[in-house]
């Protein structure tokens with residue numbers, strides 16, 4: 127029997143206040159282990175889509191299945207399989223780096239696991255910062271900690287919401303390498319980005335969303351072949 131999609135959206139729709147439709151009848155199936163890049167300009171609906179899966183946004187209608195589990199049937203358990211790297215810093219500035227990860231383990235119903243925390247910190251080159259308070263980290267280190275926090279409970283499906291917006295070239299390369307490593311280990315990755323270049327580097331498949339509508343889903347290689355030289359002038363910002 128084939129395994130279910132890592133994520134399946136069926137007619138996902140979200141209206142804010144009845145007027146603005148941030149997501150309109152989105153149908154999408156993400157394969158286990160793939161890197162899927164969701165491209166779209168500001169306000170396209172990318173963060174709303176992620177928030178709907180992660181329980182931060184209440185969908186208006188449609189279905190969301192995580193590894194075959196319908197979130198309407200069980201809104202909690204399937205989300206333990208999901209990790210989110212948000213755009214904004216979401217850790218308490220006065221805890222240490224390690225403490226903020228222990229808190230995250232507790233949040234996911236796991237016991238404090240120091241070995242796992244050190245493993246994640248080492249993978250993100252933060253092992254020497256375990257006892258630093260998070261407020262004292264540089265911007266780049268905070269970005270690494272955001273990723274550590276999303277991964278510490280070993281999610282099988284990880285969302286990265288514009289992970290490289292505003293980061294320097296070196297960190298961008300580091301993050302790309304790390305995303306590739308995660309995917310090679312079998313983690314399913316959905317990343318949102320404004321940069322075609324980022325999708326080109328990382329993705330197996332690309333989806334383009336605008337004004338809440340998923341306009342296109344295509345294998346990256348086929349998309350690039352189709353765009354040819356034009357891809358250099360395609361801008362989604």
Ligand code: ATP
Pocket residue numbers: 142146148166167168169170171172173174175
């Ligand atoms: P960006 O690339 O700028 O992060 P995005 O593609 O992630 O944009 P969303 O943040 O999902 O887009 O926003 C989609 C639409 O929904 C936008 O028009 C936005 O203004 C609107 N929106 C988002 N959150 C809310 C909210 N809480 N209340 C009302 N409207 C909202």
